[in-house]
Amino acid sequence: MTDIEKIELSTLIAGPCSAESQEQVLECARSLAGQGVKVFRAGVWKPRTRPGNFEGAGDKALEWLKAVKSETGMAVTTEVANARHVEAALKAGIDMLWIGARTTTSPFAVQEVADALRGTDIPVLVKNPINAELELWIGAFERLAGAGIKRLAAIHRGFSSYYERIYRYSPEWQIPIELRRRIPGIQVICDPSHMAGRSDLVPLLAQMALDMKADGLFIEVHPDPAKALSDQKQQLTPQQFREMTSKLVYHRETKPADQKQMQPLRNRLDDIDLQLIQDLADRFRVTERIGEYKKDHNLAILQSDRYKAISDTLTEKGKELGLDEDFIRLLFETIHAESIRCQINKKNTI
Numbered sequence: 368m369t370d371i372e373k374i375e376l377s378t379l380i381a382g383p384c385s386a387e388s389q390e391q392v393l394e395c396a397r398s399l400a401g402q403g404v405k406v407f408r409a410g411v412w413k414p415r416t417r418p419g420n421f422e423g424a425g426d427k428a429l430e431w432l433k434a435v436k437s438e439t440g441m442a443v444t445t446e447v448a449n450a451r452h453v454e455a456a457l458k459a460g461i462d463m464l465w466i467g468a469r470t471t472t473s474p475f476a477v478q479e480v481a482d483a484l485r486g487t488d489i490p491v492l493v494k495n496p497i498n499a500e501l502e503l504w505i506g507a508f509e510r511l512a513g514a515g516i517k518r519l520a521a522i523h524r525g526f527s528s529y530y531e532r533i534y535r536y537s538p539e540w541q542i543p544i545e546l547r548r549r550i551p552g553i554q555v556i557c558d559p560s561h562m563a564g565r566s567d568l569v570p571l572l573a574q575m576a577l578d579m580k581a582d583g584l585f586i587e588v589h590p591d592p593a594k595a596l597s598d599q600k601q602q603l604t605p606q607q608f609r610e611m612t613s614k615l616v617y618h619r620e621t622k623p624a625d626q627k628q629m630q631p632l633r634n635r636l637d638d639i640d641l642q643l644i645q646d647l648a649d650r651f652r653v654t655e656r657i658g659e660y661k662k663d664h665n666l667a668i669l670q671s672d673r674y675k676a677i678s679d680t681l682t683e684k685g686k687e688l689g690l691d692e693d694f695i696r697l698l699f700e701t702i703h704a705e706s707i708r709c710q711i712n713k714k715n716t717i
């Protein structure tokens with residue numbers, strides 16, 4: 368997948384979750400044209416988790432998007448999930464397509480879309496799969512690239528989690544970071560609307576995304592969110608959208624002078640990281656010696672009481688030092704799991 372090309376993206380892609388009527392679509396588009404939005408989004412076919420909800424206006428909504436294009440000059444984009452959607456969208460002259468989170472989870476569906484796109488050069492945005500599985504996301508890019516689609520970009524819209532969280536979909540910022548490492552040069556657009564699930568949290572997440580070097584933002588805006596037929600809670604009014612964009616801070620490029628200023632601190636970090644690795648190596652040597660003792664004296668490897676006591680003490684200590692409690696627990700869980708693995712290995716190899 369070496370030949371991914373950049374898409375001409377304006378930083379802002381915005382529009383309603385669903386195209387509901389010609390009036391709603393045009394009213395929304397008029398409120399966004401001239402606000403720095405160069406690409407207008409609206410769902411024509413809506414994948415709903417449960418049946419019985421509004422499933423999109425369907426093909427006739429493509430005409431409304433064409434009207435947006437001719438009246439405002441904005442490019443238009445919509446979601447496609449199967450070959451029929453692709454054919455209809457291409458026929459209507461839609462400028463850019465996106466693959467939704469639920470579709471990205473299904474290799475059959477992605478392959479069907481990729482095959483239907485073969486021979487075209489339309490830009491395609493691929494949302495992350497709803498579950499936190501990077502390989503599925505990468506697989507979708509590979510299928511599209513395999514069908515000759517060159518202009519591809521990612522949309523990071525957060526990941527579903529079983530637990531109730533502050534956000535509707537958990538950001539897991541490390542996943543798009545890893546995606547950028549695995550597909551160098553890929554543009555990553557953030558969709559803070561689906562991530563937040565609540566309009567009041569959208570500006571916060573949008574800024575966080577820019578702080579994490581997002582190449583663009585994909586935002587749901589509705590002329591009257593309370594009356595929206597889908598995703599009511601997370602859509603911004605045009606006024607809220609303007610307020611948000613006027614406050615967003617875009618970062619400048621890091622210059623050599625900045626690198627120079629940060630270098631002494633980076634050197635310190637490098638020293639500390641090296642020390643951490645050495646300490647870990649020492650720690651696991653001690654672990655192995657304890658493992659030998661347990662083996663020689665016929666003791667169980669897992670000593671739950673001791674593990675709990677250490678974990679509590681370290682979490683307390685970490686808190687005292689201003690470290691995040693969940694982070695310390697997770698870190699220690701990882702170290703402990705590795706200790707157990709070392710002792711089991713030792714037991715089976717000696």
Ligand code: PEP
Binds near residue numbers: 384466469494524561
């Ligand atoms: C959408 O953008 O309206 C949408 C359905 O998104 P997702 O696939 O991220 O749920």
Ligand code: MN
Binds near residue numbers: 384385561587597598
């Ligand atoms: Mn939506």
